[in-house]
Amino acid sequence: MSHNFLQVCVRYFQACNNVHASQPKYVCLLGYPSFKYSHPHRWLKTTAAQQGQIVQFKLSDIGEGIREVTVKEWYVKVGDTVSQFDSICEVQSDKASVTISSRYDGVIKKLYYNPDDTAYVGKPLVDIETEALKDSEEDVVETPAVHHEEHTHQEIKGRKTLATPAVRRLALENNIKLSEVVGTGKDGRILKEDILNYLEKQTGAILPPSPKAEIVPPAPRPRDSPAPAPLSKPPVFTGTDRTEPVTGFQKAMVKTMSAALHIPHFGYCDEVDLTELVRLREELKPVAAARGIRLSFMPFFIKAASLGLLQFPILNASVDEQCQKITYKASHNIGVAMDTEQGLIVPNMKSVQARSVFEVAAELNRLQTLGSAGQLSTSDLTGGTFTLSNIGSIGGTYAKAVILPPEVAIGALGSIKALPRFNQRGEVCKAQIMNVSWSADHRIIDGATMARFSNLWKSYLENPAVMLLDLK
Known part of the structure; x- marks a missing residue:
């Protein structure tokens, strides 16, 4: 038979490293000797490569x-x-x-x-x-198992090893053959715990348990402590959903806020030191009470805003729906957002530029009383030109106020907090700090204008005596 057609029945089988051969002992090739191994051997089945x-x-x-x-x-x-x-x-x-x-x-x-x-x-x-693999199977001699450190990773032909990439990487890092690990997961899937257990058996190392498998025993209970009462059955909730129409102030808010979505808002935030204003208000509260007026901080905020609008009239303007025309309002009709049982309402006080701080406080008291009773008139709720929201009376530091069309600016006032600050001499002192968040219609108001208005408004509140000089 020609040497070109001799069929080879035995080939080298390497599990990890090369196998060393010794002198021939028996023949299983047609006319060719095989090799004798210096150790016992047994037969197994494998496939030949194409x-x-x-x-x-x-x-x-x-x-x-x-x-x-x-x-x-x-x-x-x-x-x-x-x-x-x-x-x-x-x-x-x-x-x-x-x-x-x-x-x-x-x-x-x-x-x-x-x-x-x-x-x-x-x-x-x-x-x-x-x-590739072919279907024919042939007899080969299996080499004995090599030492653990000689193992390399191989794929077992005909057998699919189930393991996640994380488990495979763990096996690779520790030089472990997945074929030698018994999987305890579903369908024989090899889990992380299987790798750790295998490694512990091979090396004798004590490995930390998996976080998922760690069981924390309960703290010992004193002998004289009473046994815990049995848990009662959870209450059965029998409520049902209800649907009700959007009406009243909520319906108006839906319309207004939907229109506000078309306005590109510009935001600007700053903090104001109200230490001097807090002191001034404490001095004036008895005087206002004698006149039957409840004096809060809002009248000062509103009046300072009106003085600022005199210098920056663009913030007291309005635009048409197509933003083709700007109308500068002569009167400062400043609205104040109020939280009532009927929902959010924004009544406004007319002609603030012509009122004193006490007159602003009296008008604010009237609007708050009528608002709580749900008796505000249409005149009180329409015609606003600028708005302030005192959200800080409920809580919070910053807010993103939404402009009320056709107005072009709004301010949200945070809560007043006592915080450490440096005085003019560089000393740490207690200061009454409030944060303000402005929103402006960026189609007609640029950031610099909003910042300058805020700085002027801030100066009036931080130095109330200066505000007196500009009052008319």
């Missing part, structure tokens, strides 16, 4: 319901040789970054995505040329 085949390596489910990821970086290129568990690429989901490892030994033939492309779960990620 020419390479292309395998599509698909992006598997990485959990959390994620269906697509972004390819951040490739660790391989076309033509590179990879082994099982080698890192192929890094992908980024909306929750975390994940390193994808190879399941095969072979050569990279194609990359389906470029960096920053979107890859989909279940779709091909790369093509890998692997060693």
Whole structure:
């Protein structure tokens, strides 16, 4: 028989490292000697290699319901040789970054995505040329088991090892063959605990338990403490949903806020030191009470805003729906947002520029009384030109106030808090601080105008004596 047609029945079988051969002992080739091993041997079945085949390596489910990821970086290129568990690429989901490892030994033939492309779960990620298999099985001699440190990672032909990328990486880092680990998960899936248990048996090391498996015993209970009462049955909720129409002030708010969505808002925030104003208000409260007036901080805020509007009339203007015309309002009709049982309402006091602080306080008392009783007139609720919201009376430091069309500006006042600050001599002192948040219609009001108005308003409140000089 020609040497070209001799059939080889035995070939070298390498589990990890090369096997050393000794002198011939018996023949299992047609006319050719085989090799004797210096140790006992037994027979097993394996398959012979044919020419390479292309395998599509698909992006598997990485959990959390994620269906697509972004390819951040490739660790391989076309033509590179990879082994099982080698890192192929890094992908980024909306929750975390994940390193994808190879399941095969072979050569990279194609990359389906470029960096920053979107890859989909279940779709091909790369093509890998692997060693093909044929159906015929032949007898070979099995080498004895090598030492643990000689093990390398191999894929067991015909057997699919179930493990997550994190478990495979843990096995790779500790030089463990997954084929030697008994999986305790569903369908024989190898879990992290299986790797740790295997490593502990092999090395005798005491490994820390998995956080999920850690059980914290309850604290010991004193002997004389009473036994805990049995848990009562949870109450049964018997309520039902109800639907009611949007009416009254809520319906008006829906219309107003929907129109406000078309306004590009510009926000500006600052803090105001009200230490002097707090002292002045305490001095004036008995005087106001003698006149039957409840004096809060709001009359000062409103009057300071009116003085600022005299210098910046664009903030006391209005625009038409198409924003083609600007109307500068002569009267300062300043609205005050109020929280009532009927909902949010914004009554306004007319002609603040012509009123004193006490007159503003008296008008504010009237509006608050009527608002609480739900008896505000249409005149009280219409015609506003500028608005302040005292949201700080309920709580909070900052707010993003929404402009009330056709107005073009609004301010939200935070709560007053005692905070440490430096005085003019560089000494730390107690200061009464309030934050203010302004919103302006950025179509007609620029940021510099809003900032200058805020600085002027702030100066009046931080130095109430200066405000007296500009009162008319």
